[in-house]
Every structure is written in structure tokens, then in C-alpha cells.
Amino acid sequence: MVIGAVFAGGSGSRMGSTDTPKQYLMLGSKPILVHTVEKLYLHPALDHIVVLCPENWIRQTLDMLSKSLPADGRLAVIAGGATRNDTLANAIAYVEKQFGLAPDTVLLTHDAVRPFVTHRIISENIEAARKYGACDTVVAASDTIVESADNRFISAIPERRMMYQGQTPQTFLALKLKTVFESLTTAEKATLTDACKVFSLKGEPVRLVEGEVFNIKITYPFDLKVAAALLEGAARDD
Numbered sequence: 001m002v003i004g005a006v007f008a009g010g011s012g013s014r015m016g017s018t019d020t021p022k023q024y025l026m027l028g029s030k031p032i033l034v035h036t037v038e039k040l041y042l043h044p045a046l047d048h049i050v051v052l053c054p055e056n057w058i059r060q061t062l063d064m065l066s067k068s069l070p071a072d073g074r075l076a077v078i079a080g081g082a083t084r085n086d087t088l089a090n091a092i093a094y095v096e097k098q099f100g101l102a103p104d105t106v107l108l109t110h111d112a113v114r115p116f117v118t119h120r121i122i123s124e125n126i127e128a129a130r131k132y133g134a135c136d137t138v139v140a141a142s143d144t145i146v147e148s149a150d151n152r153f154i155s156a157i158p159e160r161r162m163m164y165q166g167q168t169p170q171t172f173l174a175l176k177l178k179t180v181f182e183s184l185t186t187a188e189k190a191t192l193t194d195a196c197k198v199f200s201l202k203g204e205p206v207r208l209v210e211g212e213v214f215n216i217k218i219t220y221p222f223d224l225k226v227a228a229a230l231l232e233g234a235a236r237d238d
Contacts, residue, residue: 001047001105002126003174004040005091008033008053008061008112009080021054022218023112024064028231032218033061034068035115035231041069043122046108050094052080052087053112085192092178106130107174109195113218114168116230124209125171132207134172136196138164139211167211170195180204 008023023033033051040049053061061077069075078094080087088109095107106129110117121137128135141163149155172195181198188201196206218227 001099001102002045002108003095003099003106004043004046004049004108004110005095006033006037006040006049006051006110006112007080007084007087007091008051008057009084009087021057023053024057024060025218025224027115027218027224027227030068031064032115032227033112034064036110036112036117037065037075038068039115039117039119040108040110040122041074043119045123045126047074048099049075050091051075051077051112052090053077055079084194085189088181088195092174092181095174096178101175101178103173103175104130105174106171107177108169108171110169111217114215115218115227116212116214116216117169118212118215121209121211121215122169125169128207128209129171129173132205133176134170134196134199134204135207135209136170136194137167137209137211137215139167139213139215141165164208166194166196167215167217168194172199 024031027035037049037051040046051061058077058079065075078090081090091107091109095101095105099105106126108125125135125137141160144160145158145163146154147156147158177198180202184198184201192198199206214230216223216226218224
């Protein structure tokens with residue numbers, strides 16, 4: 001079984017003067033979140049999709065998704081957590097309660113504000129997770145990466161050929177993810193920035209899957225303008 005978990009808990013604080021979480025902002029004729037869920041929904045390998053959103057947005061999220069997707073029982077909307085870690089834990093708990101955690105159950109996690117994920121990326125994530133247990137979608141860094149320990153002066157310049165920019169999906173064998181996540185100490189959990197770090201902290205391998213430069217995360221107002229241009233270009237190509 002393959003379950004897609006869409007993390008839609010962001011507040012949109014970096015979007016400027018709006019009270020609407022960024023995943024609910026309009027992109028063309030539909031909210032960003034709807035575009036994203038549709039991409040996962042249309043992939044034949046995904047058996048079920050769960051959207052994790054702020055608790056006070058559950059009803060609105062169900063309403064907006066029901067306008068675009070058939071009511072066939074493949075979709076659920078539940079509350080996310082106060083942090084990304086909590087949202088990940090909620091996703092694992094939901095899968096375990098609803099479907100159980102068989103050794104081959106795959107959990108594909110994706111940002112709600114990455115609406116340009118492709119069929120290929122999803123397919124390669126599922127394949128890599130089944131083979132290696134965990135994978136991360138990345139693109140090779142095109143710029144030199146500069147490290148600063150004090151945020152004032154350069155402390156290191158890593159070799160660019162070894163640097164990648166992380167995207168999503170991040171996909172896992174769900175039972176293995178739960179086992180490794182629960183083995184972390186409170187201090188280790190406090191350092192987590194994404195689910196793949198759960199594995200790297202314990203020395204577990206995480207396979208790289210090639211992403212796309214256009215698989216952007218819509219975080220700032222400029223990103224929304226870029227996304228609108230990408231959507232318009234895709235419509236012209238069609």
C-alpha cells in the first residue's frame with residue numbers, strides 16, 4: 001500500500017500581509033493546495049491520500065478539495081501538529097490506525113505548497129523507498145553554498161559538486177520511519193528540519209531522487225508570481 005501525506009500546516013507568515021495560510025492562496029483558478037493534491041491523486045500508485053492541515057481549516061479544506069476530486073474514499077483531511085515533527089507523527093499514527101503498518105507500506109510525504117511535482121518524481125520516490133527504505137527528492141546546487149557559523153563571516157565553503165537542494169516528496173517505508181523516529185532522543189528530535197534527517201541522525205541510508213528546478217516551494221510573494229508564470233506556460237503547452 002502507498003499513502004501520500006500532504007503537509008499543509010504552514011501559516012504563510014512570510015507571504016506578507018495576508019491572514020490566509022499560503023497553501024490556500026489562489027494559483028490560477030484554484031488554491032495551491034488543490035493543485036498539489038490533484039497531482040498525487042492522479043498518480044495510480046497512490047492508494048490513499050491524507051492532508052494534514054490546521055485543525056480550524058479541516059472543514060474548509062474538505063469543501064475545497066471536494067469540488068475538484070471525486071468522493072471515492074481515497075482522500076482524508078486531518079489535523080496536523082504544532083510543528084513539522086508533530087505533523088509527521090500524526091501522519092504515521094493515522095496510517096497505522098487506518099491501514100496498519102506492514103513492512104512494505106510506503107508513506108510519501110509532500111509539501112502542500114509544491115504544486116509542480118511530477119508523475120516521474122512520485123514514481124521514482126516510491127520505487128526508491130521500496131528498495132532503500134528512505135529517499136529524498138533533490139536538485140544539484142547550481143550556486144556555490146557558503147556556510148557561516150555566526151551569520152556574519154564565512155566559516156566554510158563546501159564543494160559544490162557534493163551539494164544538493166532538498167525538495168519533496170520524501171518517501172519512506174512507514175514502519176521503518178516509525179521505528180527510527182521513535183528511537184530519537186528529545187534533543188535529537190529538536191534538531192529535525194525534515195523527515196529525512198530522522199534517518200541520517202541514526203546513520204541510515206537515504207537514497208537521492210532527482211527533482212526538478214520547477215518543483216518550487218511557494219513561500220514568498222515572488223514565488224507565487226513564478227508559480228503563476230509556470231502554470232500559464234504549462235497551459236499554453238497543453
